[in-house]
Amino acid sequence: MSSVLYDTPGPKAKVRNWIYSGIFVVLFGLVLWWALSLMGEKGQLDADKWTPFVTDSRVWTTYLLPGLLETLKAGALAMVIALPLGALLGIGRLSDHAWVRGPVGTWVEFFRAIPVLMLMLFGNALMAPRFLDVPSDTRPFWAVVMGLVLYNSAVIAEIVRAGVLSLPHGQSDAAKAIGMRKGQTMVYVLIPQAVTAMLPALVSQLVVILKDTAIGGALLGFAELLSMNRQISANYSNAIATLVVIALIYIAVNFALTSFASVLEGRLRKSKKSTGAVVGVNDVNDMATGANSGGI
Amino acid sequence: MFDFLDSGQYDVLGAFWVTVQLTLYSAAGSLIWGTALAGMRVSPVPLLRGFGTAYVNLVRNTPLTLLIIGCSLGLNQTLGIALGGSTFKEIGFRLAVLGFIAYTGTFVCEALRSGINTVPLGQAEAARALGLSFFQVLTLIVLPQAFRAVVAPLANVLIALTKNTTVAAAIGVAEAALLMKEMLENEPQALFAVFAIFALGFVLLTLPTGLLLGWVAKRVAVKR
Numbered sequence: 001m002s003s004v005l006y007d008t009p010g011p012k013a014k015v016r017n018w019i020y021s022g023i024f025v026v027l028f029g030l031v032l033w034w035a036l037s038l039m040g041e042k043g044q045l046d047a048d049k050w051t052p053f054v055t056d057s058r059v060w061t062t063y064l065l066p067g068l069l070e071t072l073k074a075g076a077l078a079m080v081i082a083l084p085l086g087a088l089l090g091i092g093r094l095s096d097h098a099w100v101r102g103p104v105g106t107w108v109e110f111f112r113a114i115p116v117l118m119l120m121l122f123g124n125a126l127m128a129p130r131f132l133d134v135p136s137d138t139r140p141f142w143a144v145v146m147g148l149v150l151y152n153s154a155v156i157a158e159i160v161r162a163g164v165l166s167l168p169h170g171q172s173d174a175a176k177a178i179g180m181r182k183g184q185t186m187v188y189v190l191i192p193q194a195v196t197a198m199l200p201a202l203v204s205q206l207v208v209i210l211k212d213t214a215i216g217g218a219l220l221g222f223a224e225l226l227s228m229n230r231q232i233s234a235n236y237s238n239a240i241a242t243l244v245v246i247a248l249i250y251i252a253v254n255f256a257l258t259s260f261a262s263v264l265e266g267r268l269r270k271s272k273k274s275t276g277a278v279v280g281v282n283d284v285n286d287m288a289t290g291a292n293s294g295g296i
Numbered sequence: 297m298f299d300f301l302d303s304g305q306y307d308v309l310g311a312f313w314v315t316v317q318l319t320l321y322s323a324a325g326s327l328i329w330g331t332a333l334a335g336m337r338v339s340p341v342p343l344l345r346g347f348g349t350a351y352v353n354l355v356r357n358t359p360l361t362l363l364i365i366g367c368s369l370g371l372n373q374t375l376g377i378a379l380g381g382s383t384f385k386e387i388g389f390r391l392a393v394l395g396f397i398a399y400t401g402t403f404v405c406e407a408l409r410s411g412i413n414t415v416p417l418g419q420a421e422a423a424r425a426l427g428l429s430f431f432q433v434l435t436l437i438v439l440p441q442a443f444r445a446v447v448a449p450l451a452n453v454l455i456a457l458t459k460n461t462t463v464a465a466a467i468g469v470a471e472a473a474l475l476m477k478e479m480l481e482n483e484p485q486a487l488f489a490v491f492a493i494f495a496l497g498f499v500l501l502t503l504p505t506g507l508l509l510g511w512v513a514k515r516v517a518v519k520r
Contacts, residue, residue: 005338005340005412005430005433005438006340006430007424009340013340017340017341017342020341020343020344021341021342021343021344024341024343025343028347038377039375042374042375042376044374044375110495110499113459113495113498113499113502113503114459114495114498115460115462115473116459117462117463117473118462118472118473118491118494118495118498121473121476121477121480122480122487122491124480125480125484125487125490125491128484130484130485130487207357210359211357211359211360211361212359213359214359214360214361214362215361215463215466217361218361218365218463218466219465219466219473226361226362229365229369233369239369239373240374240375243362243370246362247362250357250358250359250362251354251357251358254357255353255357258357
């Protein structure tokens with residue numbers, strides 16, 4: 001295994017690497033020992049703090065799984081609503097008419113500049129009896145979904161734009177050559193291919209959405225996975241164990257999605273059928289720094 | 297429309313000042329921690345590489361809210377770690393900064409790694425031909441060029457961090473989002489005015505950052 005930065009290690013370098021590894025193990029061990037001894041002092045390592053997750057199925061059926069379901073529901077619903085909305089905004093930003101491009105660009109830039117938490121708070125206040133009057137038991141859920149949709153439709157608009165721009169020029173030229181109008185070119189040639197190119201970026205955006213649902217749990221009383229830590233640790237007084245287990249659930253779900261996104265990206269780049277245009281996980285951000293994305 | 301501000305009970309500027317402070321401290325810390333992580337992830341020592349990769353993948357897939365709440369519930373309330381803070385305000389602020397550094401460092405690391413990949417092979421080969429060690433190759437040859445290539449991605453990380461600081465409201469740090477929440481509860485009739493104030497605040501924080509760093513990115517980019 002060699003890289004840009006170093007040759008395949010020889011005997012001397014191997015010894016040096018072993019020494020570095022040793023130093024790292026000692027330092028890491030010290031930190032770990034300090035953390036564990038501190039936890040031991042406070043009784044956070046006692047078996048009864050951790051066993052409920054294995055022995056007591058109610059922890060899962062009453063709290064963790066319903067919470068995960070709420071998280072997934074909010075995330076999926078937000079994605080389903082934000083996707084068509086984002087596609088429309090993205091196409092609007094590519095319009096030839098300044099009176100469409102300008103306002104849409106402003107809208108997108110505005111909602112990308114605002115923290116998703118503030119959009120959720122706004123949604124929550126908008127659903128109060130004074131305005132939309134959403135029943136208070138489902139209000140947190142809809143407030144979270146609304147905040148996520150407002151923010152992520154703007155982000156997805158950028159992904160769509162990047163997807164269309166990533167296609168080779170020849171595609172739209174060829175469409176023009178066979179006499180298609182602008183709208184037809186968009187609908188029959190560019191969008192279908194851009195959707196394929198966008199898939200990896202969209203999957204990784206789903207990870208961002210799922211992580212953001214936790215904000216609603218902490219500040220709006222939305223009963224999602226993270227908010228379950230209060231009930232569980234109230235029952236077993238095992239705050240740390242609960243947070244660790246919840247974190248592992250998030251990591252498992254998100255890691256699966258991220259791996260799926262990168263597999264998808266690899267396959268799209270190699271596939272013979274597509275033009276090889278792919279919007280990767282990192283491309284969207286690079287293309288759309290507030291600075292060099294036109295719009296305003 | 298904005299008459300509720302006249303009572304003087306809402307310190308909007310003060311709240312945004314806390315947001316700015318959170319951002320600056322966390323940005324400085326994340327840059328250091330992220331660079332260290334990136335160094336680990338590209339180092340010749342397999343163990344360090346493994347640790348860097350594991351840390352980045354675990355922390356990146358954890359919600360920031362969970363890390364911040366973990367800092368408060370886990371580190372502070374359960375284990376009694378206060379990071380040298382004495383008042384509730386001080387402790388909350390420091391815990392939040394710790395959480396932001398742990399989280400944002402992973403994004404800085406990934407941005408830097410992509411920057412390291414933009415440095416041509418020949419640069420590092422030439423440096424190795426001169427007999428420089430891995431550490432010298434990294435600090436003298438590769439990282440200076442990588443940093444110049446990653447100004448734009450790092451600007452995105454900084455903007456995302458600025459917006460993410462609102463999550464500190466979850467552990468009661470008195471920053472912009474917490475004040476907005478309080479104002480919406482007390483002044484429900486002024487919903488749109490309140491939203492406009494805070495939205496404008498964030499546009500004013502993030503837009504100049506993006507423009508300025510975008511300009512810097514163009515200036516310092518290595519012309520190849």
